[in-house]
Amino acid sequence: MSDRLVSVAVPIPALGLLTYKVPAALPIPAIGARVVVPVGPRTLTGVMMGEAAAADTAYTIKALKSVVDESAFVPADVIKLTEWVSEYYLAGPGATLAAALPPHGLSSRVDRFKTVRIVTVTAAALDEFLPRMTPKQRAALDRLRGTPDGIASPQLTRQGVPAATIAKLKSLGLVSIREERVDRDPFEHAVSAIPPAPPREATAEQKKALHTLLPLAVDRAFHVALVQGVTGSGKTELYLRLAEAVRRAGRGVLVMVPEIALTPQVAALFRGRFGAGVAIQHSGLSDGERHDQWHRIRRGAVGVVIGTRSAVLAPPKDPGLIVVDEEHDTSYKQDETPRYHGRDVAIMRAKFANALVLLGSATPTIETYTNALEGKYTLVSMARRVLDRSLASVEVVNMRDELAQAGDEVVLSRPLLKAMAVRLERKEQSLILLNRRGFATSIICRQCSAVLDCPNCSISLTVHSASAQRALARQAPSAFRGRCHYCNFTKLVPNACEKCAAPYLERIGFGTERVEAEVRKAFPEARVARVDRDTVRRKGALVEILGRVASREIDVLIGTQMIAKGHDFPDVTLVGVISADVGLGLADFRSAERTFQLLTQVAGRAGRGERSGEAMIQSLLPNHYSIKLACAQDYRAFYDKEIEFRRAMRYPPQVAMVNIVVRGRTFTEAMEGAHDLADAARGAKGVAMLGPAPAPLTKLRGEHRAQFFLKGTSRKAMREALQLAVSRQPKLAKRISIDVDPLSML
Numbered sequence: 023m024s025d026r027l028v029s030v031a032v033p034i035p036a037l038g039l040l041t042y043k044v045p046a047a048l049p050i051p052a053i054g055a056r057v058v059v060p061v062g063p064r065t066l067t068g069v070m071m072g073e074a075a076a077a078d079t080a081y082t083i084k085a086l087k088s089v090v091d092e093s094a095f096v097p098a099d100v101i102k103l104t105e106w107v108s109e110y111y112l113a114g115p116g117a118t119l120a121a122a123l124p125p126h127g128l129s130s131r132v133d134r135f136k137t138v139r140i141v142t143v144t145a146a147a148l149d150e151f152l153p154r155m156t157p158k159q160r161a162a163l164d165r166l167r168g169t170p171d172g173i174a175s176p177q178l179t180r181q182g183v184p185a186a187t188i189a190k191l192k193s194l195g196l197v198s199i200r201e202e203r204v205d206r207d208p209f210e211h212a213v214s215a216i217p218p219a220p221p222r223e224a225t226a227e228q229k230k231a232l233h234t235l236l237p238l239a240v241d242r243a244f245h246v247a248l249v250q251g252v253t254g255s256g257k258t259e260l261y262l263r264l265a266e267a268v269r270r271a272g273r274g275v276l277v278m279v280p281e282i283a284l285t286p287q288v289a290a291l292f293r294g295r296f297g298a299g300v301a302i303q304h305s306g307l308s309d310g311e312r313h314d315q316w317h318r319i320r321r322g323a324v325g326v327v328i329g330t331r332s333a334v335l336a337p338p339k340d341p342g343l344i345v346v347d348e349e350h351d352t353s354y355k356q357d358e359t360p361r362y363h364g365r366d367v368a369i370m371r372a373k374f375a376n377a378l379v380l381l382g383s384a385t386p387t388i389e390t391y392t393n394a395l396e397g398k399y400t401l402v403s404m405a406r407r408v409l410d411r412s413l414a415s416v417e418v419v420n421m422r423d424e425l426a427q428a429g430d431e432v433v434l435s436r437p438l439l440k441a442m443a444v445r446l447e448r449k450e451q452s453l454i455l456l457n458r459r460g461f462a463t464s465i466i467c468r469q470c471s472a473v474l475d476c477p478n479c480s481i482s483l484t485v486h487s488a489s490a491q492r493a494l495a496r497q498a499p500s501a502f503r504g505r506c507h508y509c510n511f512t513k514l515v516p517n518a519c520e521k522c523a524a525p526y527l528e529r530i531g532f533g534t535e536r537v538e539a540e541v542r543k544a545f546p547e548a549r550v551a552r553v554d555r556d557t558v559r560r561k562g563a564l565v566e567i568l569g570r571v572a573s574r575e576i577d578v579l580i581g582t583q584m585i586a587k588g589h590d591f592p593d594v595t596l597v598g599v600i601s602a603d604v605g606l607g608l609a610d611f612r613s614a615e616r617t618f619q620l621l622t623q624v625a626g627r628a629g630r631g632e633r634s635g636e637a638m639i640q641s642l643l644p645n646h647y648s649i650k651l652a653c654a655q656d657y658r659a660f661y662d663k664e665i666e667f668r669r670a671m672r673y674p675p676q677v678a679m680v681n682i683v684v685r686g687r688t689f690t691e692a693m694e695g696a697h698d699l700a701d702a703a704r705g706a707k708g709v710a711m712l713g714p715a716p717a718p719l720t721k722l723r724g725e726h727r728a729q730f731f732l733k734g735t736s737r738k739a740m741r742e743a744l745q746l747a748v749s750r751q752p753k754l755a756k757r758i759s760i761d762v763d764p765l766s767m768l
């Protein structure tokens with residue numbers, strides 16, 4: 023203590039904690055307070071992480087410049103969580119902290135709040151002998167006299183009172199103006215359209231689940247529970263009732279959903295029960311909204327926070343319940359530093375907070391279900407849909423037969439077309455899923471087999487068209503653009519091969535744009551919309567399209583996996599899946615699990631209202647177990663089969679994995695770097711190494727990539743081996759990406 027040394031995190035990804043002296047004139051800052059520190063030639067705002075032991079370092083320890091906050095700005099439990107994330111995922115504490123804060127959160131200019139000017143009449147204005155005024159001034163005064171608390175100036179403007187009139191009245195001393203803080207409210211646009219659901223009686227299965235879960239929710243101890251409930255079993259109602267119990271106990275609630283577009287729907291339900299004390303946190307909000315919502319949560323003005331992955335780092339007071347809805351969804355994993363998994367961080371957070379974390383899914387990950395079976399998590403099952411609604415009946419269309427009979431250009435099979443026609447006639451809705459975007463997958467030269475590739479990445483360009491209808495009408499290749507789905511490089515598809523000049527370019531494979539074109543061709547009168555990353559680039563676009571589906575303005579919705587997530591559309595009675603096997607060709611041990619989850623989830627979108635639903639799954643591999651068992655909607659059978667494979671092959675959850683990618687300007691540089699690092703990491707006890715080898719995407723955004731994996735049962739041993747290796751190879755530091763518990767092998 024005599025040295026008064028402290029550890030500070032600064033928002034620079036590559037930097038670890040930095041040590042500073044606290045000058046005698048300054049108090050030791052509170053943990054979580056912002057402090058201003060010198061870093062090299064710069065002055066930055068960082069966060070006090072704790073007192074530091076006297077370090078024997080060759081560097082001179084610099085002094086803090088100032089302390090911004092008297093007490094914690096970032097609450098202590100969030101500090102603890104960011105420390106855990108940094109350590110577990112081998113990410114810098116600065117980068118992790120930045121992920122926990124609102125935009126520009128560390129800026130010591132605290133006042134980024136939006137204010138509004140409130141105009142009130144003064145005592146002088148009540149005087150009967152007012153100076154001579156214009157009719158406009160008199161009208162403005164009359165209006166203000168009726169509202170002693172004042173009227174916001176934008177509202178006055180809308181009521182036809184010009185700003186100049188107010189300014190004049192102020193100069194006469196008849197009105198005064200004060201600034202008031204307002205929170206920018208993302209609900210304004212998002213939620214108003216959704217009517218709150220009335221409270222209702224819990225179903226028998228919900229009651230049974232609550233009987234198990236309610237005691238855990240109010241226990242003030244750490245618990246993890248998994249609700250494995252089929253699609254439409256009413257999991258949301260459980261979340262609401264548990265949240266009510268936890269709020270009554272005075273504790274906070276955090277609800278995580280996998281997709282920004284799901285937040286309005288869930289937020290509306292929670293606002294229906296909890297009123298205004300509900301905040302939203304996700305990256306789709308404007309900087310201002312995020313800033314205000316963060317501060318509302320921080321000052322305890324809200325008890326319920328709803329958001330996507332990053333909401334797990336939000337600052338609600340004393341969280342007692344953390345819900346991770348659709349826990350299997352891969353969007354919970356961040357694909358840049360810090361590469362954390364929102365579900366796993368939620369579990370740690372609940373542990374630190376003595377809270378219940380509730381994971382919900384119809385198709386839990388193999389990892390989570392294993393934990394539940396091993397008794398680490400409390401398992402609650404809901405096997406039936408609410409109100410005795412039946413699960414969609416599922417039929418597989420064997421596309422081998424279909425292609426043999428109807429020609430190899432078939433996108434929509436005859437049974438699917440027929441089922442869609444029936445829905446259009448009955449004025450019901452259809453969802454059509456193809457988990458691949460674009461018009462065609464690639465362009466190939468029929469003469470020399472050259473493929474139109476991205477110049478920056480080792481991948482072919484995906485073919486897109488501005489208008490699907492036009493594309494189908496015009497057969498010339500130049501009606502299309504090629505685009506790289508990794509770096510966004512784009513160019514017009516040439517008329518002739520760039521290698522051999524032959525004019526025989528052919529489009530291979532198809533994506534959602536092609537499906538849209540085929541649907542429009544088959545049903546010109548249908549109202550069609552498409553949802554994939556290309557159509558929802560604009561902020562709010564996805565929410566808007568889903569809103570149109572909910573209000574029955576759309577007959578057929580086509581899309582990628584985005585349409586399979588948690589949405590509740592009661593009038594959808596048909597789900598069609600094109601190429602159910604798209605994901606199965608991938609060299610990823612989770613491809614069967616992904617396929618099973620996607621098919622079960624999307625089939626679960628059908629028949630959620632009073633009319634029963636039907637799903638049609640087109641596949642070239644109808645006998646693959648992931649497809650067969652998804653059709654049977656038999657989660658347990660799938661789990662049993664899959665866990666056997668994972669055990670035999672020593673894949674997670676049997677072992678843990680870490681992926682290390684080393685980048686280089688040339689392929690050789692990347693491979694040599696990977697070998698140097700791998701050699702330095704080799705030899706740790708109980709840690710196996712796979713590779714180094716070229717990464718599946720050998721070239722990405724102009725950089726070459728090589729990778730290796732560590733496999734083992736002790737993550738700690740793997741982390742330590744890597745930390746040691748990185749410290750032995752400091753020159754590689756900037757070229758390495760480490761992914762602990764990677765979700766993608768690609």
Ligand code: ADP
Nearest residue numbers: 222223224225253254255256257258259408590
């Ligand atoms: P899940 O998330 O399990 O797929 P939801 O929570 O979306 O299912 O519920 C499915 C449907 O059942 C929703 O339309 C919901 O409003 C309705 N629902 C849920 N619980 C009840 C209940 N107790 N009584 C009546 N309807 C319910």
Ligand code: ZN
Nearest residue numbers: 476479506509
């Ligand atoms: Zn590219």
